[in-house]
Amino acid sequence: MTPRAAGGLSSRAPGRPRSEQAERAILAAALELLGELGIAGLTMEAVAARAGVAKTTVYRRWSAKEELVLDTLVQLKGPLPPVPDGPVRDVLCQLLNQMRAGWQRDGTAGLIRRLLGAADDHPGLADEYWRRIVSPRRQLLQELLVRGIAAGLIRPDADLDLMVEMLVAPILLRTVIRPAPMTDEQVAEIVDTVLAGAARPLALGVVGPATAAEAALAG
Amino acid sequence: MTPRAAGGLSSRAPGRPRSEQAERAILAAALELLGELGIAGLTMEAVAARAGVAKTTVYRRWSAKEELVLDTLVQLKGPLPPVPDGPVRDVLCQLLNQMRAGWQRDGTAGLIRRLLGAADDHPGLADEYWRRIVSPRRQLLQELLVRGIAAGLIRPDADLDLMVEMLVAPILLRTVIRPAPMTDEQVAEIVDTVLAGAARPLALGVVGPATAAEAALAG
């Protein structure tokens, strides 16, 4: 589509070149407005205004609103944080606190809430976000849990998918779904709880006596 | 406002009375459309059409769209399910599976996602939903955990708020945020994990040796 893609070596295309600064400004403005107003609330006029650019300049690059929104989300990916070395338990705390900080930054929580609400209108967008951003980080946690199995910290037949969700979901709830304060100690509490549960041989042996005591107390 | 509120005993207000059937049809249609299209997508014309009613009939009862939406949500409350008797662990499984079934019914998940996305536009609506629907059920779970403390199943200084969220959040994630299959066994797994973590005296004694073993393995 773009003439720039064709001319690799020789002469550039004739005419005034497109301003790359305008392109960056448009994407930045779109990202902001996306978090503030959501997909439905975002308007091309507002994007152009905040970017300090005429509406025609936006439409010259993205022929429709949905294309702009998709490119805006794609630029979000960011590099995966490197996995630090150390005991699995401490690394888990560290990574989860990192996620928490990310969700609490700026308007990130609002942006994710907006995307959730619009997931049914634009399934492609939500899938893209999940594929590019969520899945890799989830994969990373899961590999960490595998290390935990090797270290004898987690029983080998544990449901790792479920464990990852038990680690992430409470933090997601307190940062994105229903923002509320959350301390490092609480994150550690979550990690220790999940690890304690994953170390348990098969549950019934542990829960049995307690419920028996309770039954005796109730009866 | 309504003349019906004034005339308690004697004569009814003059003129043709309002159709209560139309009122029910409007609320039902609004609820459906709210789940399908969200607050922003819901239009008064669509509500009237689906209810089989003229638009004026809607505006005669609710003077604006937001008022209709609020009344639509309020009718959702439904009675709190009675707390069954039995061992805390089993009752927890039962209640959580009940919540899971509720979220998986019909378009409930979509409705909640829509509300989440619109929470920033209409903070009053989200608060109302939380106050009327979420909080009572959360309170119920918390009281159940108090019973668990009395039974010696949970250590007395446990963070009950956090525990409730650790129980609910993973289910919320798999039913509302990112719908995926979930079995009764997985719900039980969550309950047992959280209970195992809450029984632990103070964590460090349990995690210590495992990380030590891991450190020996890594070094």
Added chain:
DNA sequence: CAGTTCCGATACGCATCCGTTGCGTATATC
């Protein structure tokens, strides 16, 4: 300088939706 493309500004056509109004008809009380 000639040719080409980008840019900003403005205006437009088209569609959607909110909330209102007018009118003829239906259903109630006195």
Added chain:
DNA sequence: GATATACGCAACGGATGCGTATCGGAACTG
């Protein structure tokens, strides 16, 4: 029957937003 209200239908004014079109000027190539 007189009166008062609700109902369905249709149309309207006002606002918003998408995507397009036009125009003068700016930037870059040969």
